[in-house]
Amino acid sequence: MEVLGVGIALLTMFVGFGLLIGILFGFFGMGGSFLVTPALIVMGYPTRVAVGSGLAFVFGTSIIGALRHRSLGQVDYTLAALMTVSVTAGIEVGKRGVFALESLGLADTVVSIAYIGLLGAVGAFILVDSRRKSNEESSDTADDQVGLFSRIRVPPMIDLTGGPSISVWVIFAVGLVVGVLAGFLGVGGGFLLMPAMMYGFGVPAAVAVGTDILQITISGGVGSLLYAQSGGVDLSIVVPLLAGSALGARIGAAATKLVDEDAITGYFAVMLLLGAVAVGVRQAGNYLGIEMLQVVSLVIIVGAALFVSGAVVTLSLRELRAVRTSTPQSNTD
Amino acid sequence: MFGIETLGSTLQSVVLVGLVLVEALALYVGYGTLEEAVGERFVTAFTGE
Incomplete structure (x- = not known):
């Protein structure tokens, strides 16, 4: 039996x-x-279809995630708009850098090394920081929310959700740098935007995630439209994936309200570090011509995703149980 | 699929992305309704109360 031209087993897996x-x-x-x-x-879809369908899926999932975070009051629209403009401009600059490297025959190597280095460095920094914070039992939460760029007071200044006041020029500059890196690496930039907003601007982790998702909705929509024009979007992949992720995004967004902020950043760091390992293994497979390493890379990514999402759900249920035990009549989200 | 193959490439791509948007919104509303209806019972079962 087939639905949307796909077998039931594959559909269930999606x-x-x-x-x-x-x-x-x-x-x-x-x-x-x-x-x-x-x-x-790895499943055998052409790269164009894999990238295009992936983008369309991210677009759909981010709409649901953004709506969910919006209902939880975790989206800063001004910041999302400013970041979208600056990141888009930066991506164009980054792409030009890749084209220049391509003409020199160095693009693949340089981009891979930069990707692994950046994922690893950002992941290690966030992991160390979240460990430090969880060890400081009497840490001052007000101090934790002061962003790295809060001291730059070049007008006009805007007040962001969660309290911090940041110069518009600083937001543009950070967005531009993130965009250049995202365009250079060929990624959406979510793993760069979230820490940039948290550590750079001092925005709370949950608001950084919500705002980041709204920005991804816009870039994902434009990207999937471009790929759809060349037949790169396959609805038989996107529709079932989205059916599952729509439910998952609700669970994940609700979990940000329950799980401790340090735990969010800690798990984020673990995901980035395992991502760096997976990309490293895949590149080693390409370099050495060992196809098996592609599968190993995928197993690391899927295994990490299973482990971290399982931990998120378990921690959320534990928190929910604790909240209900202390206030039995409270209505938790 | 969905009878959109006959459309021009630009219109087809807009319809494709539009379908993803419609599906996302329908799922958001659908799962939201489901959450309202059975969410509490589901959470109670999982938290063991």
């Missing part, structure tokens, strides 16, 4: 995989194309 990715996406504001595209390539 829905389950979507659920898993949805939880991570709703919780971290990243992980969509990062997980889906390599999985589809």
Whole structure:
């Protein structure tokens, strides 16, 4: 039996995989194309279809995630708009850098090394920081919300959700740098935007995730439209994946209200570090001509996604149980 | 699929992305209704109360 031209077994697998990715996406504001595209390539889909369908899936999932975060009051629209403009401009500059490297025959090597280095460095920094914060039992939460760029007071200044006041010029500059890196690496930039907003601007983790997802909705929509024009979007992939991720994104977004902020950043860091390992293994496979390493890379990514999403759900249920025990009549989201 | 193959490539791509948007919104509303209806019972079962 087939639905949408796809067998029931494959359809069920897509829905389950979507659920898993949805939880991570709703919780971290990243992980969509990062997980889906390599999985589809390993399953034998052409790269164009894998990338295009991955983008369309990210677009759909991010709409649901953004709506959910909006209902939880975790989206800063001004910041999302400013970041979208600056990141888009930056992506164009980054792409030109890749084309220049391509003409020198160095693009693949340089981009791969930069990707692994950046994922690893950002992941290690966030992991160390979240460990430090959880060890400081008497840490001052007000101090934790002061962003790295809060001291730059070049007008006009805007007040962001969660309290911080940041110069518009600083937001543009950070968005531009993130955009250049995203365009250079060929990624959406979610894993760069979330820490940039948290550490750079001092925005709370949940708001950084919500705002990041709204920005991804816009870029994902434009990207999937471009790929759809060349036949790169396959609805038989996108529809079942989205059916699962729509539920997962609700669970992930609700979990950001329950799970401790340090735990969010800690798990985010683990995802990035395992992502760096997976990309490293895949590149080693390409370099050495060992196809098996592509599968190993995918197993690391899917295994990490399973582990982290499982941990998110378990921690959320534990928190929910604790909240209900202390206030039995409270209505938790 | 969905009878959109006969459309021009630009219109077809807009319809494709539009279908993804419609599906996302329908799922958001659908799962939201489901959550309202059975969410509490589901959470109670999972938290073991």
